Amino acid sequence: MPGRGLSLLGPALVAGVAYLDPGNVASNMTAGARYGYLLVWVVVAANGMAWLIQYLSATLGIVTGRSLPEELGARIRSPWARRAYWLQAELVAMATDVAEVLGGAVALSLLFGIPLLLGGVITGAVSMVLLAVHSRRGPRHFEFVIIGLMATIVVGFIAGLFVAPPDPAGVIGGMLPRFADSGSVLLAASILGATIMPHAIYAHSALARDRFASTGSARQGTGPTHRIRTLLTATRWDVTIAMVIAGSVNLAILLLAAANLAGQTGTDSLEGAHAAITANLGGLIGTLFAVGLLASGLASTSVGAYAGAEIMHGLLTIRIPLLVRRLITLIPALVILGVGFDPTLALVLSQVVLSFGIPFALIPLLSLTARRRTLGEHANRLWTTVLGILFSALIILLNAVLLWLVLTG
Incomplete structure (x- = not known):
């Protein structure tokens, strides 16, 4: 794309960090170690869905000048309904x-032997520093920091494939949609929740709004249409680059586990996977994996805190300073670390929770972006809406099957 367009890139790359969080690592690593190449198709399909969803989210923020939570806050008339919606999103x-x-x-423990509880405190403290960059220096500086962490994540998680590449036949076979048992369905839902993340849908619309705040009000016909078209073109590139990076890394994690950890005991935990990677591929690859995991935690928790603040502001019109919110939202994670709950199990289960939150973000997004009263000439085309409905139906169906398996298993 033209050099001038490069300056418009960034919001999708920041939102894309949500697709590279430790929950993705745990879900994809566990899937590869337990089922080999079986769930390759889930990672690929989820990433394709994510492209469309993130583009629609950014479009909403660019054209309306408001985030998805702000739009919903303005449209949900009942205070109790708004609070209920806010509660599930929160x-x-x-x-x-x-x-x-x-x-x-976990990454700090692997790298430096730091106790998990102290590591959680340090992770939270560093994320507060990153959020301070956004508050004091603006979204562009925040983007540069997050993109730097994303580059670290890419190197950390892909390096092992150059040492021990996967079996091409296994990868091709993994593209055939199928499940092996209820455990594979659970992991598929976990991968889905880790890839199409509700908070990333909320966050991307806000990130686009913050970066291009002067655009807005196009739905009333007063916005600069030519500039909006330029921004949407740049956004398509932005989302494509972000999803290619995120999809490649997520697939690399699963393939690394499938090729090197299948059948080995203890690889269903991040610590066990790190030990197996170190034993099979060498200390350098093991260290790079841990560094990538640390960068993943630091970057994604900062974006997550930003999304949570936007959800509260948009739906309840309450704005708590990001740093104060960061302190409050650290409590559940620190409690889990303090009581000694298995971190990897908590990671996988958290992704399942995310998968159940997807319809509450996705269905309103599709509804709003399909309306000409909301987006004017930039509203969805018919095929876009149809694809979005199909994706939503598939996600809801998978979650229903998962719930049935959990309740009857």
Whole structure:
């Protein structure tokens, strides 16, 4: 794309960090170690869905000048309905935060032998520094920091594939949609929740709004249409780059586990996976994996805190300073670390919680972006809406099957 367009990139890359959080690592690593290449198709399909969803979220923020939570807050008339919607969205954001802080704590333990509880405190403290960058220096500086962490994540998680590449036949076979048992369905829902994350849907619309705040009001026909079209073109590139990076890394994690950890005991935990990677691929690859995990926790927890603040502001018109909110939302993760709950199990379960929050973010997004009264000439085309409905139906169906398996298993 033209050089000038490069300056418009960034919001999707920040939102894309949500697809590279420790919950993704745990879900994809566990899937590869337990089922080999079986769930490759889930990672690929989820990433394709994520492209459309993130583009629609950014479009809403660019064209209307408001985030998805702000739009919903203005449209949900009943105060109790708004509070109920906020509560489910907030619980999903908290589940996200738990995964991210736990991942950072585990990484610090692997790298420096720091106790998990102290590692959680350090992860939270560093995330507060990153949020201070956003508050004091603005969204562009925040983007640069997060993109730098994303580059670290990419190196950390992909390096092992160059040492021990996967079996091509296994990868191709993994593209055939199927499940092996209820455990594979649970992991598929976990991968889905980790890939199409509700808080990323909320956050991307706000990130686009913050970056391009001067655009707005296009739905009333007063916005600069040419500028909006330029921004939407740049956003398509932005989302494509972000999803290619996120999808490649998530697939690399699963393939690394499938090729090197299948059948080995203890690899269903991050600590066990790190030990097996170190034993099979060498200390350098093991260290890079831990560094990537740390960068993943630090970057994603900062974006998650930003999303949670936007959810509260948009739905309840209450704005708590980001740093204060960060302190409050650290509590659940620190409690889990303090009582000694298995971090990896908590990570995987948190992703399942996320998968159940997807319809509450996705269905309103599709509804709003399909309306000409909301987006004017930039409203969804018919095929976009149809694809979105199909994706939503598939996600809800998978969650229903998962719930049935859990209740009857």
